[in-house]
Amino acid sequence: MMIGRGLVNRCAALAVLFLAFVAGGPARAEDGYALWLRHAPLEGEALERLRRFSGVVIEEEASTETSRLAAAELDRGLKLLLGVYADEIVVDGSVIRLDCKAGDGDGRFTVASDEDEIRISGPDKTSCLYGVYGLLRELSQGKDPLSVNLDEKPAMPLRMLNHWDNPDGHVERGYSGRSIFDWWRLPEHLDQRLIDYARANASIGINGTVVNNVNASPLFLTDRYIPKLKRVADALRPYGIKLYISARFSAPHEIGGLDTADPLDPRVQAWWKERADALYAAIPDFGGFLVKANSEGQPGPQDYGRTHADGANMMARAIGDRGTVIWRAFVYSEVDATDRAKQAYAEFVPLDGKFDENVIVQVKNGAIDFQPREPFHPLFGAMPHTRLMLEPQITKEYLGFSTHLVFLAPMWEEVLRADTGRGGTVAQVIAPAGMAGVANIGSDRNWSGSHFDQANWYAFGRLAWDPGLTSEAIAREWAAQTFSREPAFLDAVVSMMLASRQAAVDYMTPLGLTHQMDTGHHYGPGPWVADLARPEWNPMYYSRADKGGIGFDRTASGSNALSQYAPSVAAQWNDPRKTDPEYLLWFHHLPWDFPMQSGKPLWNELIARYDHGVAEVDRMAGTWASLEPYVDDQRFADVADFLRIQQQEARWWRDASIAYWQSLNGLGLPEGTCPPEHSLDYYRSLTFPEAPGN
Ligand code: BDP
Numbered sequence: 001m002m003i004g005r006g007l008v009n010r011c012a013a014l015a016v017l018f019l020a021f022v023a024g025g026p027a028r029a030e031d032g033y034a035l036w037l038r039h040a041p042l043e044g045e046a047l048e049r050l051r052r053f054s055g056v057v058i059e060e061e062a063s064t065e066t067s068r069l070a071a072a073e074l075d076r077g078l079k080l081l082l083g084v085y086a087d088e089i090v091v092d093g094s095v096i097r098l099d100c101k102a103g104d105g106d107g108r109f110t111v112a113s114d115e116d117e118i119r120i121s122g123p124d125k126t127s128c129l130y131g132v133y134g135l136l137r138e139l140s141q142g143k144d145p146l147s148v149n150l151d152e153k154p155a156m157p158l159r160m161l162n163h164w165d166n167p168d169g170h171v172e173r174g175y176s177g178r179s180i181f182d183w184w185r186l187p188e189h190l191d192q193r194l195i196d197y198a199r200a201n202a203s204i205g206i207n208g209t210v211v212n213n214v215n216a217s218p219l220f221l222t223d224r225y226i227p228k229l230k231r232v233a234d235a236l237r238p239y240g241i242k243l244y245i246s247a248r249f250s251a252p253h254e255i256g257g258l259d260t261a262d263p264l265d266p267r268v269q270a271w272w273k274e275r276a277d278a279l280y281a282a283i284p285d286f287g288g289f290l291v292k293a294n295s296e297g298q299p300g301p302q303d304y305g306r307t308h309a310d311g312a313n314m315m316a317r318a319i320g321d322r323g324t325v326i327w328r329a330f331v332y333s334e335v336d337a338t339d340r341a342k343q344a345y346a347e348f349v350p351l352d353g354k355f356d357e358n359v360i361v362q363v364k365n366g367a368i369d370f371q372p373r374e375p376f377h378p379l380f381g382a383m384p385h386t387r388l389m390l391e392p393q394i395t396k397e398y399l400g401f402s403t404h405l406v407f408l409a410p411m412w413e414e415v416l417r418a419d420t421g422r423g424g425t426v427a428q429v430i431a432p433a434g435m436a437g438v439a440n441i442g443s444d445r446n447w448s449g450s451h452f453d454q455a456n457w458y459a460f461g462r463l464a465w466d467p468g469l470t471s472e473a474i475a476r477e478w479a480a481q482t483f484s485r486e487p488a489f490l491d492a493v494v495s496m497m498l499a500s501r502q503a504a505v506d507y508m509t510p511l512g513l514t515h516q517m518d519t520g521h522h523y524g525p526g527p528w529v530a531d532l533a534r535p536e537w538n539p540m541y542y543s544r545a546d547k548g549g550i551g552f553d554r555t556a557s558g559s560n561a562l563s564q565y566a567p568s569v570a571a572q573w574n575d576p577r578k579t580d581p582e583y584l585l586w587f588h589h590l591p592w593d594f595p596m597q598s599g600k601p602l603w604n605e606l607i608a609r610y611d612h613g614v615a616e617v618d619r620m621a622g623t624w625a626s627l628e629p630y631v632d633d634q635r636f637a638d639v640a641d642f643l644r645i646q647q648q649e650a651r652w653w654r655d656a657s658i659a660y661w662q663s664l665n666g667l668g669l670p671e672g673t674c675p676p677e678h679s680l681d682y683y684r685s686l687t688f689p690e691a692p693g694n
Pocket residue numbers: 172173214215292296330369370397
């Protein structure tokens with residue numbers, strides 16, 4: 001024990017604590033860069049318990065680059081948790097032992113504690129990495145080191161981020177600055193941020209990343225980009241993360257000198273094989289290609305009269321057993337007039353069983369597009385001979401960008417737990433493949449644009465590792481690591497986070513309404529938009545609102561999208577009187593006076609929902625205001641500012657929507673209801689040319 005040092009430090013600690021007490025809040029300024037890995041110093045009993053440990057020991061034979069990294073992470077985390085006591089050496093103290101093998105498996109690990117040591121073990125290179133992060137997660141929440149016992153393995157093999165980042169640094173649907181991938185300075189310069197990105201991802205079990213936009217530039221397939229990609233892949237590898245790229249289907253034609261990209265043309269096949277070989281020569285563990293084909297104007301096999309399976313298999317054969325082709329099912333046609341919600345199912349179900357083994361089909365959570373609430377996509381369960389992966393959107397394109405506080409875990413939990421009626425829940429259907437989240441990460445100092453959007457990145461990784469976790473558990477562990485371990489803080493902030501998603505649904509698109517966002521940027525209300533080139537780009541297409549009623553009839557009397565679900569699932573949504581109100585207008589077109597289960601007419605219920613959303617946001621702002629003593633100044637103020645924006649904009653959503661529905665139905669407002677603040681013309685006149693991410 002270094003007594004002199006210890007004494008000085010102890011006084012310093014007392015002084016800091018005293019100051020903090022007097023000031024009524026933590027003294028440290030924080031900007032959010034450290035994410036949930038900030039490991040704020042422990043206090044009291046938790047600190048005393050951790051101080052018994054004298055160090056980290058790696059078993060010699062288990063020493064790989066990754067386990068050395070894991071040891072360094074642990075050392076760093078412990079130092080932060082011990083705060084001013086970090087340099088004290090406890091003679092004969094207990095140790096934390098890392099004892100993992102060098103296998104290439106799924107990264108399962110155990111953490112076992114007794115009086116003498118904490119032992120982290122497992123069969124794989126990544127076991128100790130995941131074990132270290134698992135232990136630090138517990139310690140950071142103030143748990144007793146001697147009672148940490150974990151035995152974990154990931155629920156699914158692929159836990160990926162999809163970055164919609166363009167080579168020039170613009171991030172499509174990005175609300176947190178520019179891309180973190182600096183292709184201009186690569187390969188010579190690799191930003192430290194990429195290492196911190198890898199650490200953050202590894203800490204929540206993410207093991208793959210697609211570094212460029214699904215609306216892909218062919219540049220990523222050129223020789224010039226290979227060294228750049230290699231530099232990034234080399235940096236991510238020790239953290240157990242594989243690099244993938246989005247591949248542009250027409251690349252053989254655009255950059256390969258061929259006059260076609262037809263997947264059945266041998267020259268095209270040879271081109272892809274040569275490109276795959278070049279990538280694998282530089283990056284032996286290259287993950288593979290993600291492909292958006294024949295969707296929203298992107299090229300694809302249908303341009304040559306071929307199917308999605310023809311296209312996917314051709315690329316999968318170029319890669320062989322070295323990697324995976326992930327083919328997106330987000331398709332809807334320019335010419336097909338059927339309900340957009342039906343089109344992916346119609347195109348993909350007939351191809352079930354026709355995809356090669358190393359192809360995965362990636363399906364968004366719902367059949368339309370990352371809306372605040374959608375029923376689960378009917379493809380889940382409907383392709384039993386194809387590996388399906390779930391694609392949720394972490395970046396909040398349709399949920400108020402990074403300025404609205406919306407915790408997305410409840411939405412994903414809802415989807416993962418949905419029973420497909422065809423052999424299991426969505427979580428069970430995707431278990432052989434995985435989850436890919438559209439990233440919300442950018443160059444902003446706090447990574448995600450807002451402090452609370454970090455929770456969505458975190459929750460995505462945690463749910464992909466273990467879809468059985470509850471939103472509440474995830475919110476609690478995230479908030480304890482990110483802000484404060486105080487139970488009173490946690491109770492308040494967790495309940496605020498859990499209510500936030502329903503609040504957004506209610507002030508934006510209550511009762512199963514969908515896609516009412518304004519054109520292009522998708523920020524704010526635009527329910528009146530009806531003049532865009534393609535019908536399914538217009539909010540009016542989705543609301544079907546007129547004088548007589550509102551909602552999209554997807555039963556047998558309408559588009560019959562309902563028939564794409566298993567009969568047992570469809571049955572619960574068939575009768576509007578029995579349909580869960582959250583999905584009511586998704587499946588039914590109903591008169592404004594339709595009697596709701598609540599006893600209110602639909603019109604009154606709709607207004608009550610908007611009001612509920614607005615009131616919830618006010619409540620969130622009030623909760624946050626009461627938490628000032630627990631949060632450092634900068635982050636407290638950042639969140640408070642954004643909540644003020646959200647309060648105004650929840651009202652804007654409510655008022656603009658009500659004003660528009662009134663212009664159609666001519667109905668008055670129920671007694672005691674506040675009228676919209678402005679005229680409909682005012683709401684329609686608002687434009688936002690500077691909106692980010694477009
Ligand atoms: C939509 C986005 C668009 C994406 C598309 C996709 O507005 O930017 O390219 O999804 O997922 O929601 O491909």
